[in-house]
Amino acid sequence: MNCYCGSDEEFEDCCQPFISGIKKPATAEQLMRSRYSAYVNVEVAYLIKTTHPSTRKFHDPRAVENWATSCDWQKLEIISKTEGEAKDKKGTVEFKAHFLNEDNVPQIHHENSNFRKELGKWFFVDGKTF
Numbered sequence: 277m278n279c280y281c282g283s284d285e286e287f288e289d290c291c292q293p294f295i296s297g298i299k300k301p302a303t304a305e306q307l308m309r310s311r312y313s314a315y316v317n318v319e320v321a322y323l324i325k326t327t328h329p330s331t332r333k334f335h336d337p338r339a340v341e342n343w344a345t346s347c348d349w350q351k352l353e354i355i356s357k358t359e360g361e362a363k364d365k366k367g368t369v370e371f372k373a374h375f376l377n378e379d380n381v382p383q384i385h386h387e388n389s390n391f392r393k394e395l396g397k398w399f400f401v402d403g404k405t406f
């Protein structure tokens with residue numbers, strides 16, 4: 277099975293090692309993709325852990341869990357990105373997450389997310405939704 281994030285790789289070779297903590301995402305896009313896969317799998321602890329400490333307080337674990345489970349995640353589409361490579365300290369990733377809501381109506385969560393790297397670890401900071 278291809279990874280939830282839509283890459284050509286298996287989940288076990290793509291996002292899962294990040295979610296389980298075996299590997300660290302090298303780029304902002306890898307973190308973004310693994311966070312999408314974490315939403316699909318309702319890996320709340322990973323979503324909180326990869327949120328920057330400065331904005332973590334705005335993310336209630338129970339609300340994250342409710343949002344993750346109430347959506348039937350269909351696919352991730354990366355629209356654009358700036359910086360966020362292994363050598364960078366910050367970056368943005370614009371994406372569309374396609375999902376079905378509880379009434380099975382297709383929805384799109386369109387966001388431009390800010391990421392920051394500290395002590396070799398990428399964090400999601402905040403995002404602007406469209």
Ligand SMILES: [Zn+2]
Pocket residue numbers: 279280281282283287290291292309310313
């Ligand atoms: Zn993946």
